[in-house]
Amino acid sequence: MTFDDFASRRAGWLDGAGLKASFVISSRVRLARNLSRMPFTNRADDINKQEIVDQVVQAAETSPCPEMVYFDTNAQDNLQRQLLVERYLISPALATESGPRGVLVDETESASIMINEEDHLRIQVIHSGLQPFDACEAALSLERDLAGGLDFAASPKWGFLTACATNTGTGLRASTLIHLPGLALTKEMDGVVRGVAQLGFAVRGIYGEGSHSAGNLYQISNQLTLGRSEKALLEGLDGVVNQVVECERNARETLAREAREQIEDKVWRALGIMERARLLTSQELMNFSSAVRLGIDMGMLQGLETGTINDIMVATQPSHLQHRAGKALEANERDILRASVVRERLAA
């Protein structure tokens, strides 16, 4: 698969399916692992790092896990790296660091392994909907496949050893990407954020600060891993997300009962603007997409699929647009191309 092929397709987990898919876009699990007898990445020289890359890539090739393609971050230009950041496949840190490093990605983009980020390996699995247990099972299965060719640093007392102590133990971090337009419209979001934080989970808007997020998209994740089992962590996350989903469901029911015409109008206007606009900033598009997604989920819009909206949100990010244009674009040029891509996808 060439990078261009990869760049122009949509990840399988963005199909809008999965449990509670009207509320939860995706569940993500990552496992931090390090190779024994090698310095942590921040103390490794380029020779060490190349050795780590070689070992992990070879282990993936020879393991029974699904075939993965390796993107060598060191050999990529900045636009390609940023495109991988926009796809959640590498972190902003990995994009800007130096030295041998990269990412292995499976065909559906469900599974990936960052090499030489903060830890030698960051194994990530994303599933659509609220499925943290399935995602974790897939990540652990991938880890077991790799363990045949790799020796992971671990201690009987502490569990898996990691560069940062907050990850030590299971090395697990689990998060969900959740769409909360109802709570935003009923102005209950601040209370929900406080409640979730008190239960020991982090909530952050993925496009914006604190409890306000363009597009009403929020990530809920566990804060700590040390001293807890994978099962306990996932059950905790699953429980809190289910509570937030209930709050959101109630908010939507209230809106449907008390302000149906206003919500329908908001939804249809957002679609009308997406179908017709000639300029769209990313923040505007997030907000219009949120309204259209809500319209689909509340049964107000027929004939339009959530997958199309997900597709639009991926394809209209700055680096995706510039990759499509084949050159760097000014903000205004991106707004024009973004509107064009949105029209094209909605008309398809």
Next chain:
Amino acid sequence: MTFDDFASRRAGWLDGAGLKASFVISSRVRLARNLSRMPFTNRADDINKQEIVDQVVQAAETSPCPEMVYFDTNAQDNLQRQLLVERYLISPALATESGPRGVLVDETESASIMINEEDHLRIQVIHSGLQPFDACEAALSLERDLAGGLDFAASPKWGFLTACATNTGTGLRASTLIHLPGLALTKEMDGVVRGVAQLGFAVRGIYGEGSHSAGNLYQISNQLTLGRSEKALLEGLDGVVNQVVECERNARETLAREAREQIEDKVWRALGIMERARLLTSQELMNFSSAVRLGIDMGMLQGLETGTINDIMVATQPSHLQHRAGKALEANERDILRASVVRERLAA
């Protein structure tokens, strides 16, 4: 023709044609006339008023002028009267006065005669585009046709006698309805309004106060008639409107040169919202219609006709909506029906 047939059609002069139709929607001329040997309307009793109605209606029936239908305002309900106000066929004053009164209307709604408004007869002719001379010629022709059966009050010294001295002489008032979105966007409207006022013409926004009008629609009219010939009045109006049109044309050229993408975006978003909204206030619709009209006139929107926008603007006025619904509607109900009518007309 029944009132229902009448209510559901569009006036011929709203076809979007005529001279400078990209700027000037219509030209209107009215002639004030009174019957000699009858008291002015404000001093007439109901017997006088009925006599005036009978004389004028009979004169119209027996004259060579095109066939006209008579709407008896006294016999109409309030909704029907307000619908005629929305069609510019009767004044708000005629709608709310009492006693025998009404309006004669020709088949295309180009020509009409209000009976027992401030003057016994208010002969009105509206043509599309900038055609005040043609409109005046048609009004004078209608007046000549009626003069065979009516005796108009006139003095050799003062000309035609009218209830208010400001109309004495020719009894002529001429006005144009003009669309000035370019001057609004370039923020030059205030200066133009001042300039036109200094030349002795009135400019008023037809939906709003002073120099700001929802929909960017303005009426320019002559202020005085006494002591001036019809020709001088019309040449004056034609001259000032042509100057305003040049200002607007320059503003649009500036916008096309310096902000084409922003204007196109504004135009297309307005169309998208009109196509999709579920609630539309009249003021919002005026503004969206203005943008779409500008888009048609600047060649940005193909396949959509100005006549369709004019049609929408007539059909979505409050009394038109209520007539369509067959009952009185609350504001929110009107907004729902208005949005529905707009979608229907744009999809047609």
